Amino acid sequence: MINGKKLFVSASPHVRSKSTTQSIMLDVIIAMIPALISSVVFFGIRALLVTLVSVVACVFFEWAVRKFILKKSNTVADLSAVVTGMLLAFNLPSSIPFWMVIVGDLFAIVIVKQCFGGIGQNFVNPAIAGRIFMLLSFSDAMSKWPLPGQGIAEFDAATGATPLVSLAKNEALPSFADMVIGNRGGSLGETCIIALVIGGIYLVARKVIKPTIPLAFIGTVAVVMLIAGKGDLEYAAYQLLSGGLFLGAIFMATDYTTSPLTSKGKVIFGIGCGLFTCLIRLFGSLPEGVSYSIILMNVLCPLIERATTPKPFGTPKKEKKAKEEAKA
């Protein structure tokens, strides 16, 4: 009590870092802006509209379900719903009808995220779960990929196969440069590799993510595809650049809640994602496997984490301990 006013008393430490959940989510949003811009460049204003609808729907569902059904605090300000909305939109073709986007958002936010306890509690990534839900429910609309520069009108746009499908069927492929800058068919946020990598570098520089998972993920796909293509560099490169590999590896596999905390666990997680992606692409009936591979590894995350939990400081190593016990 000083000058009649009570003092704050709390457990140490009495200083805290500046980062908050909100600041971290804001960084993720900033990191996705280059990819968003590129999607507008290639797929027109409709890409932006799809993203906006998705974000607004996610934020609305997050607010509404917590207020009216779960009767919990308002968590819209942590911006995580905005991230989910953007990510889900990035996984969709720009020609997708808006109502389908909203149904996907409903599934992602209400079922996957909030029903399991909200932020930090979901066992799979909500955006990926939303995408898979939509893929199964609206498989027609979800596999029509507008080609760049033609995706403005909703239904009469020319659509074509994505490079992955072409690759599988040995059809003509876009040029290598087009693949890198994103001038090819695909879901609206996945095509521009440069924009995705810029976002990834930003996240690493801001210490939001560690580069472990993306590198292990993409590296594994590169190695396996090199082997599968019998050393054909071009084949491996197209495998890397097409589909949602970069989007998935940088923005979705690195989701805090559904990836391991431990460094070793991150490596295992990344390699696992890579292997499943390759298995699905090479042997599965689906052309693309990134989202399924991530969701599979999401489910394995608690096991990986348990197996890779580091020994507390000063704990003797296992072999040593066993030896010492044997001696005693």
Add this chain to the structure above:
Amino acid sequence: MAKIPEGVLTAVKKVRGGVKVDHNKNTQDLEVVRIPTPSKVVIPMQMHIGAPCEPVVKVGDEVAVGQVIGDTDKFVSAPIHASVSGKVAAVGDIKMPNGSISKAVTIESDGEMRLWEGIKPPVVETGADLVKAVRESGLVGLGGAGFPTHVKLSFSPDKGIDTLVINAAECEPYITVDYRECIDNSWDILSAVYTIKELLGFKKVVIAAEDNKPEAFKVLKSIADNEKYDPQNDVRLMVLESKYPQGAEKMMVQSATGRQVPPGKLPADVGCVVMNVASVAFIARYLKTGKPLVSRSLTVDGSAITEPKNVRVPIGTNIGDIIEFCGGFKGQPAKLISGGPMMGLSIVGTDFPVLKQNNAILAFTEEDAILKKETDCIRCGRCAAACPLSLMPTNIIRATKAKDVDTLNRIGVMVCMECGSCAYSCPAGKPLVQHMRLAKALVKEEAAKK
């Protein structure tokens, strides 16, 4: 800014994790000033880890500076001396800064600071003499923990203890008294180091500080490279990266020797003794003068202090008197901390005495006192990345909530030293140290049942 001189050692094994905290060493250029003799001191009988002392004076007694007023025959304890001359006004229970109750002796000062006639330099010829002298000096670890120093120093020669680590890391923000000790009393530090090394048979001495104190390195280096006293060059300086909690005991041992103190063990179990730099300098002065631990230096700083200062105060001085000496409060203080901002104790008012192990008093205005709002854990893993002891705080919280003691033991919660790196880095503003304490209490409770 001076550079770290050449030929200084670097860490044998670097500390994992940790956090970069703003240093805020605002008072580093301020020499320690002595405060005017307070009119009254309250000297608690428990200012160390271990058994409390019993008062050996009674109300009305005349006491002089350095006279024993509290003692015990228990080994893990340290005698307590009068810090001012005057009359004993009260002997009784007081409330301590941490909320516990301790016996205390209140002395009304006569303002003369008369030295007790019994004070004379101790005769120290052997290691045993040194340990006895250190006990009589009342010295406890001045870095904050308050562990009786003579206990650390009394080990049998066959224990294989070879390294003395002098801790000048001072990784807590704001606090600069150890730094001042290096700059102002460097010769005290070195002379005590040579004496302790000689008498107790240490093979190696490592004086370690963070790289944000180049001036201290310059001064210490000029003395550490002393051909006359240290021909074998066994006393070496070590530079550590500036990162919290570099100065924690286990971390110091690891940096200096590469050894890790096992859970539940002490540095002595891996052949090391760690001493705070101010404690060492005090030993040199005690051996010279025989004046026991009756005063100490502390940093007074923070956004609610008018004139931040490094002050030397008699033990038992009222914290309010010290703040008054530093120009009083600037604005309305909202938080008072005894110790550093990372591990210090937040106290409920100024009416507490300074203890032997206090190294700072910090006062903050409301703006700095309000911590970020607690939100849900997002499993970002920053707590686990920051933990220098490789623990996973998120999992510890979960296991605590589930009252799962087996898991808590498996994931090593008892290893936690409550450094606060996890809570500092948590974006969700979780009071993780509090959770760790709850978890430890749960484990202890369960162990007591068995």
